[in-house]
Amino acid sequence: MTSSHPTSSTNNNNNKDEKERPRFFDTKSKSLCWSRAEIVPGRHPERWRKDAAGNIVCKRFCNCQGCLCFEYDHIVPFSKGGESVVENCQILQTRVNRFKSDKEKVDKNEMEGFSCDVKFTDKELDIIEMAVYGDVIRPGNQCRCRTVAEVLGQYKSKSKGNMDACKLP
Incomplete structure (x- = not known):
């Protein structure tokens, strides 16, 4: 006797989608995303950049919590169909990225409002x-x-x- 579980076939399809649609940016996309971000005048561009809200971030402070920390963000959120490609990537101060969450169109002024107060x-x-x-x-x-x-x-x-x-x- 065979039993059919609709959830198991759904899970197999979801696993297939995840393999075809990676959740995280690859190293090349991150590197290109960093190089596309605004340069901080007078600072070494491989070490310092400005995020999409205008905050200064340090390349060594990726995926941490702090005023100079940042994360690679999906401009169109992954949960809304955004792909993990360089064209959909931006750097955002961690605090701003957490505010943006899965919102699609967040105004720069709104993001600035959630930026770290320390300058x-x-x-x-x-x-x-x-x-x-x-x-x-x-x-x-x-x-x-x-x-x-x-x-x-x-x-x-x-x-x-x-x-x-x-x-x-």
Whole structure:
């Protein structure tokens, strides 16, 4: 005697759809999504970007909770048929992404309203970059290798001249 379970055939179809329609962005899509995001003036573009709401985020702070943290977001939510492709990808500060959730059309002003209230100065971003990456670099040929004390303005080397730390013997 064979028994037919309608739920088992439905489950098989759902599993097939999940395999054909991945839930998460692949590495290439994430990389292209990051490169499409707005560049933060004066900051290294491989380390810092602005999300769709205008918040500064740090590449090393992906999928965490904090004001510089971000997630890769489906512009058209996955639950509403959005695909996990670069054209449907944007970076969003984690807090903003949680607010957006599965909403389809969220105005930039609305997203800004859910952004973290903390805004960082250039000096604070330098300190964070130093702590996270071990150095501070800027676009172009400018070397910005400095110690944490130099970043904080607590130490200025007079004996070493104006040479950057990376050019010292």
